[in-house]
Amino acid sequence: MSYLQGLRCQRCGHSLAPAPVHICPECLGPLELVYDFAAMKAELRRDAVEAGPPSMWRYRSLLPVGDAPVVDLGTGLTPLLRADNLGRALGLRNVYVKNDAVNPTSSFKDRPVGVAATLARAFGLDTLACASTGNLAASVAAHAARAGMRSVIFIPEDLEAAKITGTAVFGTNLIAVRGNYDAVNRLCAEAVDAYGWAFVNINLRPFYGEGSKTLAYETAEQLGWRAPDHVVAPIAGGSVLTRITAGFEELQRLGWIPETKVRVSGAQATGCNPVARAFAVGAERIQPVRPDTIAKSLAIGDPADGAYALAAIRRSGGACADVSDPEIVEGMRLLAETEGVFTETAGGVTVAVAKKLAHAGVLRPEETVVIYITGNGLKTLEALGAEVGPTATIAPRLEEIDRVLGSAAA
Ligand SMILES: *Cc1c(COP(=O)(O)O)cnc(C)c1O
Ligand SMILES: [Zn+2]
Numbered sequence: 001m002s003y004l005q006g007l008r009c010q011r012c013g014h015s016l017a018p019a020p021v022h023i024c025p026e027c028l029g030p031l032e033l034v035y036d037f038a039a040m041k042a043e044l045r046r047d048a049v050e051a052g053p054p055s056m057w058r059y060r061s062l063l064p065v066g067d068a069p070v071v072d073l074g075t076g077l078t079p080l081l082r083a084d085n086l087g088r089a090l091g092l093r094n095v096y097v098k099n100d101a102v103n104p105t106s107s108f109k110d111r112p113v114g115v116a117a118t119l120a121r122a123f124g125l126d127t128l129a130c131a132s133t134g135n136l137a138a139s140v141a142a143h144a145a146r147a148g149m150r151s152v153i154f155i156p157e158d159l160e161a162a163k164i165t166g167t168a169v170f171g172t173n174l175i176a177v178r179g180n181y182d183a184v185n186r187l188c189a190e191a192v193d194a195y196g197w198a199f200v201n202i203n204l205r206p207f208y209g210e211g212s213k214t215l216a217y218e219t220a221e222q223l224g225w226r227a228p229d230h231v232v233a234p235i236a237g238g239s240v241l242t243r244i245t246a247g248f249e250e251l252q253r254l255g256w257i258p259e260t261k262v263r264v265s266g267a268q269a270t271g272c273n274p275v276a277r278a279f280a281v282g283a284e285r286i287q288p289v290r291p292d293t294i295a296k297s298l299a300i301g302d303p304a305d306g307a308y309a310l311a312a313i314r315r316s317g318g319a320c321a322d323v324s325d326p327e328i329v330e331g332m333r334l335l336a337e338t339e340g341v342f343t344e345t346a347g348g349v350t351v352a353v354a355k356k357l358a359h360a361g362v363l364r365p366e367e368t369v370v371i372y373i374t375g376n377g378l379k380t381l382e383a384l385g386a387e388v389g390p391t392a393t394i395a396p397r398l399e400e401i402d403r404v405l406g407s408a409a410a
Helices: 037-043 046-050 056-062 084-090 110-122 135-147 161-168 181-195 205-211 214-222 239-254 274-281 306-316 325-339 345-359 377-383 398-409
Strands: 004-009 031-035 080-082 094-099 127-131 150-156 173-177 230-234 263-269 320-323 368-373
Touching (some): 031 205, 084 094, 084 325, 084 345, 110 127, 127 181, 135 150, 135 161, 161 173, 161 377, 173 181, 230 239, 230 345, 239 306, 263 274, 263 306, 263 345, 274 320, 320 325, 320 345, 345 377
Parallel strands (some): 263 320
Antiparallel strands (some): 004 031
């Protein structure tokens, strides 16, 4: 498969040929992908990317898919919006919002799933599966439908209605589990061994993560082939933040963007803050928590890549912070009212943490800051409740408009 050489254990260095495995057979450490970087640097060119399709697949030569036919829903190349109104509210001069809520299934998960589904098919597996906090479910079900594969999806039973309907509609096997995400994930880890399905975020996890690097590639290209100074990204399992960081590092190694030290900051909900807490107390290890937050898509109490996310944040000179449920709703409203972007609770977390870090001086006024908006507000209407609704209900008479709007009518 072109530049992909194989898998390597991040703990003991043991190597393996590409296969649907995520744990080292020698020491049970996590596996990562190894590429022939020298060949990539010698052979790949930025202008070939620019001439590619208007989707994440313009970067396919940097992804571990080789010549395999990709499972393509048209994901990616989402807007990078210059956000001056939000910037003013935060006291920052160069803020951008990467709006990944507008992907085919309305979250960034279409990126990692596009890669994982492509590899699952290339490995000859016929069933796509996942343990999901909500958005992964819809993305896996949609990609399976598109690829003509069977899918089996496990979710905690208390997810938002739109995430359940928005998954079931693809004709999947959707299994709600009585328990939180961490319980669902433990069950699925057992199911990998029992059934041999392609669990995108378990046995295909090393491949899955790579899709999220396209968030960094696109950002750099959209900024005119340079990295931002500082990014803010949400953390659930810790994969997307880690892969965004890796994506910028890779472009620098390829010589496609100038050397920049990209500071990376992480965002969590106070009701599920294992990484933010470890950051605050200076701990090396992540202490698992029991999640209780409206940001259900971030409710992973025992994050698989939490330690890597924490290390990436510290190494970069960024920070990790958490925000309460009311602050999350405020964050959703702030982004909607300043920039016209409706994000789900996870995006509310990211915006509210950006605000907190701006006030603390961690995000600096002159830095080019990119805030990653990873999911769509239509999926978590419950979070806004009755707080957001009609300004008034009137009879169809002209004078009624004056009555309810008062001076705002003029
Ligand atoms: C899954 C998810 C995240 C976090 O992803 P990880 O890679 O698990 O850290 C962030 N935002 C949204 C909307 C998600 O669905
Ligand atoms: Zn090992």
